[in-house]
Amino acid sequence: MTTTPTTPTTPIAQNSQNAQNTRTATSSAPMVPARYRVVANHRDTADTHTLRLAPLDQPIPRFRAGQFTMVYVFGVGEIPLSVSGSPLVGDDTLVHTVRAVGAVSAALCQAGPGSIVGVRGPFGTGWDVEDSLGRNLLFVAGGIGLAPLRSALLEALGTRDRFGFITVLAGAKVPAEHLYRDEEESWLAHGAVVLRTVDRLEPDPCTLQVPAWDGSVGLVTDLLAGLRARPEHTTAFVCGPEVTMTHTGSALLELGIPAHRIEVCLERNMRCGLGICGHCQLGPDFVCLDGPVTTFDHAEPLLAICEL
Numbered sequence: 692m693t694t695t696p697t698t699p700t701t702p703i704a705q706n707s708q709n710a711q712n713t714r715t716a717t718s719s720a721p722m723v724p725a726r727y728r729v730v731a732n733h734r735d736t737a738d739t740h741t742l743r744l745a746p747l748d749q750p751i752p753r754f755r756a757g758q759f760t761m762v763y764v765f766g767v768g769e770i771p772l773s774v775s776g777s778p779l780v781g782d783d784t785l786v787h788t789v790r791a792v793g794a795v796s797a798a799l800c801q802a803g804p805g806s807i808v809g810v811r812g813p814f815g816t817g818w819d820v821e822d823s824l825g826r827n828l829l830f831v832a833g834g835i836g837l838a839p840l841r842s843a844l845l846e847a848l849g850t851r852d853r854f855g856f857i858t859v860l861a862g863a864k865v866p867a868e869h870l871y872r873d874e875e876e877s878w879l880a881h882g883a884v885v886l887r888t889v890d891r892l893e894p895d896p897c898t899l900q901v902p903a904w905d906g907s908v909g910l911v912t913d914l915l916a917g918l919r920a921r922p923e924h925t926t927a928f929v930c931g932p933e934v935t936m937t938h939t940g941s942a943l944l945e946l947g948i949p950a951h952r953i954e955v956c957l958e959r960n961m962r963c964g965l966g967i968c969g970h971c972q973l974g975p976d977f978v979c980l981d982g983p984v985t986t987f988d989h990a991e992p993l994l995a996i997c998e999l
């Protein structure tokens with residue numbers, strides 16, 4: 692795994708004017724990738740890196756928090772990745788956080804500054820941050836699911852006075868897999884409450900030492916018990932493994948958050964990103980067009996469908 696120079700990736704823009712400028716149109720040639728140069732590659736965890744990309748060609752249109760792009764590693768392949776950077780940042784750079792699980796994602800994690808990749812998009816639906824003005828925002832993430840949520844979180848923190856309580860509940864298997872620990876202070880300084888949990892806290896098999904950990908131990912849904920926000924005034928944004936989203940969605944409903952105020956992020960293997968190829972069909976939906984972000988009442992039956 693290449694470890695490349697660390698560049699801070701937390702610009703919480705204060706300029707709410709930029710939020711008005713979001714364009715969601717896709718390019719006029721949506722199958723043709725624009726070339727982007729990797730300008731920073733920050734290693735978040737052993738298998739997850741955050742890349743900042745700057746356009747070499749005409750940049751893709753501006754994205755909404757929650758949308759994804761198709762990122763092409765020339766000669767290897769193309770994969771969907773949610774944008775993890777803030778939509779308030781006024782330049783044309785794109786930030787993606789990617790976990791190495793196969794050929795393309797591993798190649799991206801190893802792409803050092805100067806590497807060139809192709810980008811198409813932005814595609815799909817976004818988190819309804821704008822529709823939640825004045826409400827409490829609750830972000831619930833499992834593992835890499837914090838990446839797609841980060842863009843909405845940064846948008847909300849960048850225009851902090853428009854919202855009530857902002858709470859982040861993040862779960863990971865073990866402490867070392869928690870993302871964005873180095874940004875947490877900035878989130879707290881902007882008035883967020885951040886609670887983290889790990890599934891287990893076991894001694895390292897080599898050193899036999901239990902890792903230092905200041906959070907909870909248990910499932911991310913266990914953290915919901917400590918919520919102080921009024922459920923009817925809360926919008927929840929949930930992203931993680933399907934089983935996490937199903938259990939979290941049900942728990943949030945029980946707490947009294949209306950189903951249409953619980954948004955989840957669906958994930959399916961996809962190819963075109965345009966609703967043409969059908970790879971990402973899930974029930975009646977194409978995840979690339981009707982998702983990835985959708986409401987829990989719509990998603991709940993779909994979450995039960997296994998990908999073959």
Ligand SMILES: Cc1cc2nc3c(=O)[nH]c(=O)nc-3n(C[C@H](O)[C@H](O)[C@H](O)COP(=O)(O)OP(=O)(O)OC[C@H]3O[C@@H](n4cnc5c(N)ncnc54)[C@H](O)[C@@H]3O)c2cc1C
Nearest residue numbers: 770771772773788789790792793794795796958959960983
């Ligand atoms: C809308 C969307 C947004 C995404 N955003 C992110 C992100 O922000 N960061 C990130 O790290 N990953 C994200 N992913 C998942 C990412 O696209 C896959 O990890 C990637 O396609 C794997 O490709 P690969 O060539 O590296 O591995 P492959 O060899 O293709 O796959 C490795 C393993 O991952 C499984 N897999 C591949 N694609 C998917 C998929 N889409 N959903 C579930 N399992 C899959 C394969 O079945 C296989 O078991 C997103 C997926 C979607 C659909």
